[in-house]
Amino acid sequence: MSRLYKGFVCMKRREALETIAAGVLSLTAAQRDLLAQSDWEAQVLSAGQARTVDVLSDLIIPRTETPGARDAHAHRYIDMMLYRGLLAAERDAFLAGLAALDERCQRDFARGFDGLPRPEQVRLLTAMHDSGDAFFRQVKDLTIRGYYTSREGLLEELEYEGNSYLTDMPGCTHEEHHQ
Amino acid sequence: MSGPVYDAIVVGSGAAGGAAVYQLTRRGLKTLLLEAGPDIDPRVENIHHKMPFELEFRGQLSARDRLRYRGNKSTNVYNQRTMLPDSEEPYSFPDDKPFMWVRSRALGGKTLHWGRYSFRFSDYDFACASRDGFGINWPIRYRHIAPYYSLVERTIGVAGSKESIPNLPDGEFQPALPMRCGEHILRKGVEKLGMRLIPTRVAVVTSREFSRPRCHFCGHCNRLCSTGAMFSSRVSFIPLAQETGKLEIKTDAIVREVLTDDEGFARGVSYVDRGSRQDYEASAKTVVLAASTLSSTKILLTSRDRNHPTGLGNSSGELGKNLSEHTMAARITGIAPVLRGKMPGYPEDGHPGASFVPPFVNVDNPEETDFIRNYSFQCWSGTSDYPGHAHRLAGFGADFKRRVKNIYPALVNMTTNGEVLCRPENFVELDPDGSTDPYGIPCLKIHLTFGDNDHRMIRHMNDKAEEICRAAGIEILSHRREASQPGWSIHEVCTARMGSDPRMAVLDGYNRSYDVPNLFVVDGAAFSSATALEPTLTIMALAARAGDHIADLLDRREMRKHGPRETLA
Ligand SMILES: Cc1cc2nc3c(=O)[nH]c(=O)nc-3n(C[C@H](O)[C@H](O)[C@H](O)COP(=O)(O)OP(=O)(O)OC[C@H]3O[C@@H](n4cnc5c(N)ncnc54)[C@H](O)[C@@H]3O)c2cc1C
Ligand code: SF4
Numbered sequence: 001m002s003r004l005y006k007g008f009v010c011m012k013r014r015e016a017l018e019t020i021a022a023g024v025l026s027l028t029a030a031q032r033d034l035l036a037q038s039d040w041e042a043q044v045l046s047a048g049q050a051r052t053v054d055v056l057s058d059l060i061i062p063r064t065e066t067p068g069a070r071d072a073h074a075h076r077y078i079d080m081m082l083y084r085g086l087l088a089a090e091r092d093a094f095l096a097g098l099a100a101l102d103e104r105c106q107r108d109f110a111r112g113f114d115g116l117p118r119p120e121q122v123r124l125l126t127a128m129h130d131s132g133d134a135f136f137r138q139v140k141d142l143t144i145r146g147y148y149t150s151r152e153g154l155l156e157e158l159e160y161e162g163n164s165y166l167t168d169m170p171g172c173t174h175e176e177h178h179q
Numbered sequence: 180m181s182g183p184v185y186d187a188i189v190v191g192s193g194a195a196g197g198a199a200v201y202q203l204t205r206r207g208l209k210t211l212l213l214e215a216g217p218d219i220d221p222r223v224e225n226i227h228h229k230m231p232f233e234l235e236f237r238g239q240l241s242a243r244d245r246l247r248y249r250g251n252k253s254t255n256v257y258n259q260r261t262m263l264p265d266s267e268e269p270y271s272f273p274d275d276k277p278f279m280w281v282r283s284r285a286l287g288g289k290t291l292h293w294g295r296y297s298f299r300f301s302d303y304d305f306a307c308a309s310r311d312g313f314g315i316n317w318p319i320r321y322r323h324i325a326p327y328y329s330l331v332e333r334t335i336g337v338a339g340s341k342e343s344i345p346n347l348p349d350g351e352f353q354p355a356l357p358m359r360c361g362e363h364i365l366r367k368g369v370e371k372l373g374m375r376l377i378p379t380r381v382a383v384v385t386s387r388e389f390s391r392p393r394c395h396f397c398g399h400c401n402r403l404c405s406t407g408a409m410f411s412s413r414v415s416f417i418p419l420a421q422e423t424g425k426l427e428i429k430t431d432a433i434v435r436e437v438l439t440d441d442e443g444f445a446r447g448v449s450y451v452d453r454g455s456r457q458d459y460e461a462s463a464k465t466v467v468l469a470a471s472t473l474s475s476t477k478i479l480l481t482s483r484d485r486n487h488p489t490g491l492g493n494s495s496g497e498l499g500k501n502l503s504e505h506t507m508a509a510r511i512t513g514i515a516p517v518l519r520g521k522m523p524g525y526p527e528d529g530h531p532g533a534s535f536v537p538p539f540v541n542v543d544n545p546e547e548t549d550f551i552r553n554y555s556f557q558c559w560s561g562t563s564d565y566p567g568h569a570h571r572l573a574g575f576g577a578d579f580k581r582r583v584k585n586i587y588p589a590l591v592n593m594t595t596n597g598e599v600l601c602r603p604e605n606f607v608e609l610d611p612d613g614s615t616d617p618y619g620i621p622c623l624k625i626h627l628t629f630g631d632n633d634h635r636m637i638r639h640m641n642d643k644a645e646e647i648c649r650a651a652g653i654e655i656l657s658h659r660r661e662a663s664q665p666g667w668s669i670h671e672v673c674t675a676r677m678g679s680d681p682r683m684a685v686l687d688g689y690n691r692s693y694d695v696p697n698l699f700v701v702d703g704a705a706f707s708s709a710t711a712l713e714p715t716l717t718i719m720a721l722a723a724r725a726g727d728h729i730a731d732l733l734d735r736r737e738m739r740k741h742g743p744r745e746t747l748a
Binding site for chain 2: 084
């Protein structure tokens with residue numbers, strides 16, 4: 001697909017190659033998201049932990065008019081990072097934080113974080129946010145990274161148009177920014 | 180030792196080595212280029228244009244690789260195959276002085292993924308000591324180097340605008356790149372304060388008529404450039420030198436030492452083949468070190484012998500001393516409120532350049548402030564492939580997500596390059612522990628801390644950056660005031676400096692060793708001061724000029740005569 005930016009032709013790389021090969025512009029299959037495969041299995045997180053991480057990421061970046069962290073499989077990203085992306089100390093801190101959250105919910109509510117009603121989850125998360133909780137910081141950072149590097153976060157939410165071929169660099173064309 | 184005797188051996192194939200072999204072979208000299216790394220053509224597509232979600236770890240280094248490249252933080256998954264893992268050539272520093280030594284190890288060196296900013300120095304820089312009394316002057320003036328700046332610019336392609344700024348001479352430019360919305364908004368603030376914000380001069384092809392293809396504005400320059408539009412020695416100087424038929428290249432050849440003969444002249448180098456681990460020697464009439472500032476310095480220190488107990492060419496005692504670089508502070512991310520929520524309509528991160536505030540303090544009056552020398556600002560703005568600002572925004576939930584998106588097109592960024600003064604306390608030495616790398620070559624120990632003048636300058640940068648943001652109406656989202664870790668500017672220079680007094684300098688004004696007349700050092704080690712400008716264009720111009728001088732000396736059969744003690748200026 002070729003997109004027109006105010007006269008500046010912009011093509012995705014593969015499209016450019018196919019254009020050259022076929023002599024015409026053609027629509028191409030989308031790039032594959034490595035985490036979107038149907039037979040995904042967690043490497044580090046237990047089923048319960050994966051559910052909790054999924055809920056946490058969904059609270060941090062929920063679905064609105066656009067997809068959220070859950071749609072982008074942020075918990076799969078986090079599992080991948082825990083497996084071989086984070087340093088051992090970072091991974092251990094994350095898993096300890098997750099265990100502490102679970103313990104606290106078991107103690108106070110006799111169920112896991114993922115089983116709590118949404119308002120209760122938001123209340124807990126708000127308290128963690130306000131107190132500068134290190135685990136919250138870590139889940140939030142990982143969710144941000146996982147979401148905004150996903151197809152959903154980068155292309156649908158941010159409407160990122162880069163990684164393209166342009167014929168020219170337009171720069172700012174707004175008179176009002178120049179004076 | 181058998182084998183051919185070359186006119187010149189050049190050690191290292193980055194900016195310095197590239198420019199040197201280009202000029203040497205153009206002048207008809209039979210040249211051997213020894214490069215420690217492999218040959219990787221940056222144009223052969225690998226993962227250059229993959230989206231993050233197509234890659235494992237979303238395009239970040241794995242934990243294992245983060246550790247392997249711990250001292251080499253410029254490493255990313257895209258350029259990794261050209262980078263040096265720490266274990267290949269370990270180095271050390273005192274516990275309280277961490278130093279980051281970023282190294283590429285491939286044909287083309289760091290130019291394969293460098294930042295491309297290319298500025299000419301001026302006599303404000305070359306005569307620095309006459310202006311404020313600190314350090315030494317360069318032994319050359321602008322008129323000596325200007326023709327070589329032109330030669331290099333014409334050969335590599337530099338996009339820029341003519342601005343008639345006295346301390347930032349104009350060059351021979353290809354069409355300048357336009358500034359983006361946020362940069363224009365910043366510019367208005369900069370101009371209110373009497374300074375200039377200009378398009379950065381970048382070594383990227385923007386002309387439709389050039390020997391290399393024009394940029395296609397993908398913005399992946401810090402990965403590897405698949406078109407060859409971005410200058411690297413690998414796609415420019417080296418193939419041009421090969422066309423002369425005079426260049427021989429050996430990759431995976433790690434030079435240990437410069438070898439000398441009984442009369443004290445350089446006779447060649449010894450090197451180890453990375454694959455077989457076998458040792459070899461190569462002979463030449465001239466040896467040119469271009470292995471990057473600290474690596475060339477290390478080779479000279481390692482080449483110590485009975486006649487040169489503290490390192491080859493070190494009768495001045497200055498070898499390894501005066502280590503300098505740039506301070507990068509005032510790292511600001513701000514928001515231009517008028518751009519909130521307004522998507523630009525084109526990918527702003529496809530821009531291969533940025534914008535630049537040329538050094539502006541202590542120019543006309545060198546003692547205008549409570550510190551000497553000066554600094555510049557690098558600025559850029561707009562949408563990119565990762566919204567790093569999200570990590571700095573408080574909150575979570577739908578409102579958080581909306582704010583990330585709203586601010587995304589309105590981001591404006593700044594950082595600095597400030598001249599670190601050359602002080603003897605900042606130096607490199609062979610590790611006193613006697614540690615060696617896997618090839619048995621001694622390791623380097625690096626000592627660098629910022630001094631009082633540097634800290635006063637850093638304070639000024641931070642205040643000035645905030646003043647600019649206020650004047651431009653930019654809201655500051657985050658401001659990192661502290662200077663980044665020493666080494667991180669990747670502009671290390673001055674450890675075998677040139678000067679007109681051989682008691683104070685290692686090299687003369689032609690990058691030639693005072694002690695060993697057929698030995699040249701043509702990388703940043705030769706600088707007499709760091710200046711506030713990016714070093715590489717000047718490294719290349721000096722290397723090309725040294726190449727010319729070497730050809731002249733060989734023509735005149737004067738290579739084995741000592742040069743005049745006083746040069747130029
Ligand atoms: C991310 C980044 C951004 C940068 N941005 C800019 C910028 O905008 N403007 C600017 O002016 N500069 C910039 N620089 C710095 C610039 O890359 C260097 O100044 C320049 O490459 C130095 O050239 P050099 O030839 O001295 O060293 P290098 O380019 O590092 O080349 C040295 C070569 O020597 C080889 N070598 C080392 N030791 C040996 C040995 N013992 N035997 C044989 N070969 C050896 C290495 O493998 C390497 O290939 C940037 C650097 C980086 C990494
Ligand atoms: S933006 Fe231009 S110079 Fe940079 S990598 Fe892409 S084509 Fe090369």
